[in-house]
Amino acid sequence: MKLIIAIIQPFRLEEVKEELYKAEVNLITVSEVLGHGRQMGVAEYYRGTKETGNLLKKIRLEIAVNDNFVKPTIDAIIKGAKTGEVGDGKIFVMDLSDCIRIRTGERGPLAIG
Amino acid sequence: MKPFIDSGNTAWIIMASALVLLMTVPGLAFFYGGLVKRKNVLSVLMQCFISLCLVTLLWVICGYSLAFAPGKGSLAGFIGSFDWAMLKHVGFEPSPYTIAQPYARIPHQLFMIFQCMFAVITPALIIGAFAERMKFSAFLVFTVLWSLFVYAPVAHWVWAADGWLYKMGVIDFAGGIVVHINAGIAALVAALVIGKRKYLRAIPPHNLAFTVMGTALLWFGWFGFNAGSALAADGLAVNAFVVTHVAGATAALTWLVLDWIILKRPTILGVATGAIAGLAAVTPASGFIDVSGALFIGILVSIICYIFVIFIKNWAGYDDALDAFGVHGVGGAWGTIAAGLFATPAVQAAYSGYFYGGNPHQLKLQIFAAIVSALYSLIITFIIIKGIDLVIGIRVSEREEAMGLDVSEHNERAYTVLE
Numbered sequence: 001m002k003l004i005i006a007i008i009q010p011f012r013l014e015e016v017k018e019e020l021y022k023a024e025v026n027l028i029t030v031s032e033v034l035g036h037g038r039q040m041g042v043a044e045y046y047r048g049t050k051e052t053g054n055l056l057k058k059i060r061l062e063i064a065v066n067d068n069f070v071k072p073t074i075d076a077i078i079k080g081a082k083t084g085e086v087g088d089g090k091i092f093v094m095d096l097s098d099c100i101r102i103r104t105g106e107r108g109p110l111a112i113g
Numbered sequence: 114m115k116p117f118i119d120s121g122n123t124a125w126i127i128m129a130s131a132l133v134l135l136m137t138v139p140g141l142a143f144f145y146g147g148l149v150k151r152k153n154v155l156s157v158l159m160q161c162f163i164s165l166c167l168v169t170l171l172w173v174i175c176g177y178s179l180a181f182a183p184g185k186g187s188l189a190g191f192i193g194s195f196d197w198a199m200l201k202h203v204g205f206e207p208s209p210y211t212i213a214q215p216y217a218r219i220p221h222q223l224f225m226i227f228q229c230m231f232a233v234i235t236p237a238l239i240i241g242a243f244a245e246r247m248k249f250s251a252f253l254v255f256t257v258l259w260s261l262f263v264y265a266p267v268a269h270w271v272w273a274a275d276g277w278l279y280k281m282g283v284i285d286f287a288g289g290i291v292v293h294i295n296a297g298i299a300a301l302v303a304a305l306v307i308g309k310r311k312y313l314r315a316i317p318p319h320n321l322a323f324t325v326m327g328t329a330l331l332w333f334g335w336f337g338f339n340a341g342s343a344l345a346a347d348g349l350a351v352n353a354f355v356v357t358h359v360a361g362a363t364a365a366l367t368w369l370v371l372d373w374i375i376l377k378r379p380t381i382l383g384v385a386t387g388a389i390a391g392l393a394a395v396t397p398a399s400g401f402i403d404v405s406g407a408l409f410i411g412i413l414v415s416i417i418c419y420i421f422v423i424f425i426k427n428w429a430g431y432d433d434a435l436d437a438f439g440v441h442g443v444g445g446a447w448g449t450i451a452a453g454l455f456a457t458p459a460v461q462a463a464y465s466g467y468f469y470g471g472n473p474h475q476l477k478l479q480i481f482a483a484i485v486s487a488l489y490s491l492i493i494t495f496i497i498i499k500g501i502d503l504v505i506g507i508r509v510s511e512r513e514e515a516m517g518l519d520v521s522e523h524n525e526r527a528y529t530v531l532e
Contacts, residue, residue, distance in 0.1 A: 011512065011515030
């Protein structure tokens with residue numbers, strides 16, 4: 001079992017979701033986050049004052065998957081999120097020690113699916 | 114009787130002009146702004162605000178003159194002239210133009226600025242059709258051209274003393290033809306030419322509270338729109354005020370009932386939509402109908418617009434994003450025809466409709482005027498939008514659309530995440 005966390009551009013969320021559905025991954029958690037990578041934010045102007053280094057809006061996806069779904073999930077995220085420009089984001093993969101479905105009490109890989 | 118300036122009339126029309134301004138900003142701006150996605154709300158507020166600034170300038174430079182100055186020769190019935198450009202001859206003597214009286218007893222310049230507010234809100238209504246995907250630069254060019262080539266001529270046809278529809282006897286008390294059919298058909302054309310939004314699914318409005326506030330401000334301003342169109346502080350203005358209020362309330366309640374039956378829940382968005390439909394529909398009839406006519410107009414407009422917004426739009430597959438055509442265009446067309454059905458001599462002795470005066474002629478005139486103005490708006494709007502598209506392109510790129518127009522077009526955000 002792995003937990004995949006991806007940080008992506010907000011305007012690619014629709015494409016990523018579509019690719020994930022195609023890969024039959026439909027249990028995802030989505031949150032709005034702020035951050036910056038190499039790009040160091042954008043410059044916005046308010047009444048002539050330049051605001052640099054603003055944290056950028058990003059979307060954070062959290063997806064728990066069984067091992068056979070790790071690669072398809074990563075591929076789907078890349079396919080949906082890649083624009084080829086700075087700021088496309090990152091994917092983190094980490095081990096998941098357990099997963100419990102609250103309604104039934106199921107544990108482990110059974111609970112993820 | 115020699116014309117004179119009536120201080121009561123003047124006070125009321127100054128106030129009414131301010132009320133009609135309130136309809137565009139903040140009324141319409143927040144009505145539409147609440148309905149779009151969070152990433153596009155500033156673009157809508159910007160478009161409404163700029164309609165106000167841009168059209169006002171056009172209006173004093175030449176728009177008012179083209180709409181209301183006496184026309185020349187064979188074109189007299191179709192378009193004004195440049196005689197009143199830069200407000201030349203538009204002073205403080207009594208206004209020579211009015212719908213109901215040979216002389217409105219208000220300063221001419223007051224009539225000009227009252228009409229200016231109508232010219233401002235009409236192109237702003239069209240914003241609802243192309244929301245979330247039109248370039249700001251294209252919007253500016255569109256608003257200028259549309260105001261000059263569509264709004265000014267149609268206003269002249271219906272409201273100028275030498276307008277050809279006015280002379281035929283067509284009645285439009287406060288803008289069912291000039292404002293609502295005109296903008297509504299243009300909205301349909303705009304939606305068809307610009308195409309659907311990329312991610313077209315049932316995205317809920319980002320802030321319905323804005324939409325409700327905008328609706329309430331529109332309603333408040335509408336009293337200036339309709340009761341102000343009497344151009345006097347008299348019984349006719351009171352009649353227009355009352356039937357406007359009754360039709361708006363009736364239509365809002367009707368929409369609520371329809372929602373409850375069809376969607377199983379009464380929704381505030383439905384109530385707001387119904388209110389706007391009712392107010393739009395009663396507009397052309399408000400100086401000619403009594404309260405019974407207002408009830409009929411209010412009930413039927415919601416049924417008709419509901420069919421257009423919920424069923425026909427999805428069946429036909431056009432993306433009139435915020436239902437500018439389905440509510441304003443359809444509602445205005447119904448009201449224009451309804452004026453020919455429900456006009457009663459009890460309100461203005463000179464006018465009667467099919468039901469209250471057995472006058473089929475007025476009804477035929479209203480239907481004719483609705484069709485002619487719709488066709489004109491359709492053809493000219495199509496030419497304008499296609500032309501803009503060929504020269505500078507009308508639509509933002511797919512990436513910009515996905516990012517939202519607030520950031521891509523204006524480099525601003527409406528909502529911060531932290532702080």
